[in-house]
Amino acid sequence: MxxxxxxxxxxxxxxxxxxxxxxxxxxxxxxxxxxxxxxxxxxxxxxxxxxxxxxxxxxxxxxxxxxxxxxxxxxxxxLGASAETSQRLHEAATIPLDQLRRKTRGTLHIAILDGVDVLYIERREGPGAIPLFRAVGSRNAAHVTSSGKVLLAFLPSDRQKRLVQEMRLTPKTPRTITSKSDFLTELARVRHQGYAENRGESQPGMCSIAAPIRDPLGQVVASVSVVEDVEEVDRGLHHLIGPIVETAARISSGLGWTQ
Missing domain, CATH: 1.10.10.10 (Winged helix-like DNA-binding domain superfamily/Winged helix DNA-binding domain)
Known part of the structure; x- marks a missing residue:
């Protein structure tokens, strides 16, 4: 018929x-x-x-x-990311992540921005792995993660402000930034220093640090981060700033970016 x-x-x-x-x-x-x-x-x-x-x-x-x-x-x-780009990111990150894993007991992540969330697309687990973040494909709110701060910090200003205005800065712990003006100030600081920290903002006793991964044009397309449980949250993961920034630079170089 x-x-x-x-x-x-x-x-x-x-x-x-x-x-x-x-x-x-x-x-x-x-x-x-x-x-x-x-x-x-x-x-x-x-x-x-x-x-x-x-x-x-x-x-x-x-x-x-x-x-x-x-x-x-x-x-x-x-589906928004091409298979070729995803494969290149995986290949560029493999050796640098394996080398960074030897320097920390924490969990390593590669993440991308998905709306106002971060989406974890690659990981390496250490002996201090945190079960909450074990699954590739899991999400977290961008405003409570070092990865999210990095990915938002390097957006064009107009897009960054639009996304922040759309966000609900829901507190996960007493340390979570809940003021949009304070969060924009934090993003400016992250962009200036070239890395981001999360000191107990998403989970009590948990710290992370992240740095940007750039494509051949210098655009930030992902972040690399390490997350650990720590005894003194205020100290953060300061000792890993150099290694995480170096790892991000090596992955970026593998994608074709040159400083």
Whole structure:
């Protein structure tokens, strides 16, 4: 039985609208609401609502409970990076990460920015590995991690400010930065010094330090970090600043970046 022309046209229209909605997330790499998406793709709010929840049911979008907005799932976000780039990053990071692992008992990560979260795409575990971060593909809020600070600090100023304004700086510990102006000041400091620290901001007694990984054009595309449980949070991981910055530089060099 042949599908009626009108019904076929309606289905094709919905598919086109779904594609436009997904492209909006690709453009902005952030969280968006039903009304925003309806306005941007020029469809009715009820139509946008129906399509968005269909995409959620299919595992392409997910709702963020804290904000009530929607974002690409990890699977869809991963599709945004080319397989070639991902493979090159893995190859460039392998030897430097293995060498850094000999200098610390902590867990090493390579992370990328996914909206207002960090997404961990590579790891090396040491004897002091923290179970919370063992799985590649896990996320954490960018504002409570050294990786997130690095990735946000080196964004273009307008995009950085837009993302920070969209963030909810939910406290994970009493040390979490919850003021947006203070957080922007922290990002400026990170950009100036070339690395970021997390001293008990995401989990009590846990510290991390991260540095930026650059592509051949000098753009920051990922971060490398080390995380450890420490006895004195205020001291942080100061002794690993040099090694982590050197590791980031070596991975960047492997990607084709030259200072």
């Amino acid at each position: 042949t599908e009626p022309t009108a019904l076929r046209a309606e289905r094709l229209s919905s598919v086109a609208a779904a594609a436009r909605i997904l492209r909006e997330f690709g453009k902005h790499s952030t969280q968006l609401g039903v009304s925003q998406l309806a306005r941007r793709v020029e469809v009715g709010k009820s139509t946008a609502h129906r399509i968005i929840w269909t995409l959620v049911a299919e595992g392409l979008l997910e709702k963020v409970e804290e904000t009530g907005l929607f974002r690409l799932t990890t699977t869809m976000g991963s």
